[in-house]
Amino acid sequence: MVDALGILPQRKQHKKLLLQALVGEESGEEQLFSSESTVVKDGISSELDIYLQKLKVFPELSIATSYGTMQCGYPVLDALVSLFCRSNISAETLWDGGWLFRQLLPHSKAEFKSHHAKLLTDAFHNCTHRLLEETRGTWPDMLVTVLCDEWRKCKRVIEASSLRKDPICMLLPPYRSASEELVSSDSSFIAGERMCHTVKVFVLLHHLHVFSLGRILLDQPPLLSPVDTPEESRAKNAGVNPSGPKPGIEINLVDAVPCRIAFERGKERHFYFLSISMGSSGWVVLAEEVVTKPHHGVIRVASPLAGSNPRIDDRHSRWLHLRIRPSLFSFTDSAKHSSHGKVKSRALVDGRWTLAFRDEESCKFALTMILEETRLQSHEVERRLKPLLELEKDLDSSNPTQPMEDKTS
Numbered sequence: 587m588v589d590a591l592g593i594l595p596q597r598k599q600h601k602k603l604l605l606q607a608l609v610g611e612e613s614g615e616e617q618l619f620s621s622e623s624t625v626v627k628d629g630i631s632s633e634l635d636i637y638l639q640k641l642k643v644f645p646e647l648s649i650a651t652s653y654g655t656m657q658c659g660y661p662v663l664d665a666l667v668s669l670f671c672r673s674n675i676s677a678e679t680l681w682d683g684g685w686l687f688r689q690l691l692p693h694s695k696a697e698f699k700s701h702h703a704k705l706l707t708d709a710f711h712n713c714t715h716r717l718l719e720e721t722r723g724t725w726p727d728m729l730v731t732v733l734c735d736e737w738r739k740c741k742r743v744i745e746a747s748s749l750r751k752d753p754i755c756m757l758l759p760p761y762r763s764a765s766e767e768l769v770s771s772d773s774s775f776i777a778g779e780r781m782c783h784t785v786k787v788f789v790l791l792h793h794l795h796v797f798s799l800g801r802i803l804l805d806q807p808p809l810l811s812p813v814d815t816p817e818e819s820r821a822k823n824a825g826v827n828p829s830g831p832k833p834g835i836e837i838n839l840v841d842a843v844p845c846r847i848a849f850e851r852g853k854e855r856h857f858y859f860l861s862i863s864m865g866s867s868g869w870v871v872l873a874e875e876v877v878t879k880p881h882h883g884v885i886r887v888a889s890p891l892a893g894s895n896p897r898i899d900d901r902h903s904r905w906l907h908l909r910i911r912p913s914l915f916s917f918t919d920s921a922k923h924s925s926h927g928k929v930k931s932r933a934l935v936d937g938r939w940t941l942a943f944r945d946e947e948s949c950k951f952a953l954t955m956i957l958e959e960t961r962l963q964s965h966e967v968e969r970r971l972k973p974l975l976e977l978e979k980d981l982d983s984s985n986p987t988q989p990m991e992d993k994t995s
Contacts, residue, residue, distance in 0.1 A: 598661065663690055667702045670791065671709045677786035684744040684790050688797055703798065707977070710791040714975050716784045721967045724777035724893035727867050728915060729967055730809065733785050733974075737807045740789045745803070774893050774911035774936050788974075795977060808973045812865045813966070820959065821862040824871075830864065831871050831888040839873065839883045843952050845906075845941045847872070858883050859941060859952055861891060863959040866967045870894055870908065870956065889913070889937070891963060896956045903946045906953060910937030 669683050691698060720729055796803055815821050824837040842858035857872040868891030873883035889910045899905035943949040
């Protein structure tokens with residue numbers, strides 16, 4: 587299985603090839619060195635089939651028919667830890683590796699050395715840096731929600747009594763359609779998939795640390811509770827409801843900036859622009875002034891603040907460009923394709939706004955407003971994640987079971 591996953595150490599690979607050459611295993615050599623892939627029915631490689639057959643008789647690895655029990659020596663455990671340190675592996679494959687790790691560790695306590703623990707710790711800290719980048723990325727407002735969801739899913743996978751799918755799924759690369767390859771790398775859809783992958787890997791590495799110390803995996807991640815919006819904030823000044831700005835709701839325009847925008851060619855409209863954040867959520871708002879009520883307006887459009895990527899036009903210093911991403915990302919459906927094997931195009935579309943302000947100062951003020959509120963939003967998400975990022979403190983605060991005997995040398 588380790589060989590099939592592509593994580594067999596190079597020294598072991600050389601030994602295997604040398605042994606095959608010495609005993610004259612021509613069929614094995616043909617499979618290993620053939621430049622042409624032999625495909626059998628159902629589109630599955632014959633080489634993969636051979637690997638699966640070898641799993642049943644592999645001398646160091648005893649796997650029950652249900653894939654529920656196994657015994658393994660040091661090489662597989664060592665290779666699994668190396669797998670968790672790689673960044674070019676799909677999260678689903680890593681989760682399956684996490685299940686295998688949990689099956690092996692109780693039988694291999696003596697083989698789990700201090701350098702294994704250090705490798706897992708280093709991988710966790712590297713993933714922590716990537717998770718922090720996501721708090722300043724395109725989907726910070728969805729990060730906590732996704733993390734809680736993936737936490738429960740990952741726990742179910744690695745604690746399952748049997749492997750969740752046929753082992754051959756671990757050997758085949760994930761499907762990517764041609765339309766996916768053509769999507770711009772700055773698309774919010776691609777950013778959302780990247781965020782999901784980072785969260786899944788982070789959750790797995792956290793679970794592995796807890797399990798390797800003999801602790802109980804918590805049903806919910808230890809997150810800090812949300813805080814109330816400060817009284818001195820743009821959201822409070824505008825009188826925005828705690829549920830967020832909704833079209834048709836009246837607000838105070840005390841911090842808003844007048845601007846113009848054309849949603850249709852040749853039809854320019856006058857609005858007041860406002861950027862606000864409330865905890866881990868944030869919005870950019872366009873409101874129409876109420877003629878009969880000075881300094882008050884009615885919200886016409888409210889879009890996510892995160893991922894707006896504000897930029898003043900290079901040639902027109904009074905124009906502000908914004909990217910408008912979807913309010914929600916269908917994370918559960920992101921891997922689904924249409925009957926023709928292509929990603930649904932509507933999931934890939936980001937909106938674009940170009941706001942024209944009265945002067946350069948107003949444009950710069952709007953830009954500053956967006957950057958300030960984005961920073962407040964990111965800081966709140968990072969604050970809520972803090973107990974998870976401080977691994978040692980988090981593990982000390984969890985309910986321990988009998989810790990594993992330390993047999994490292």
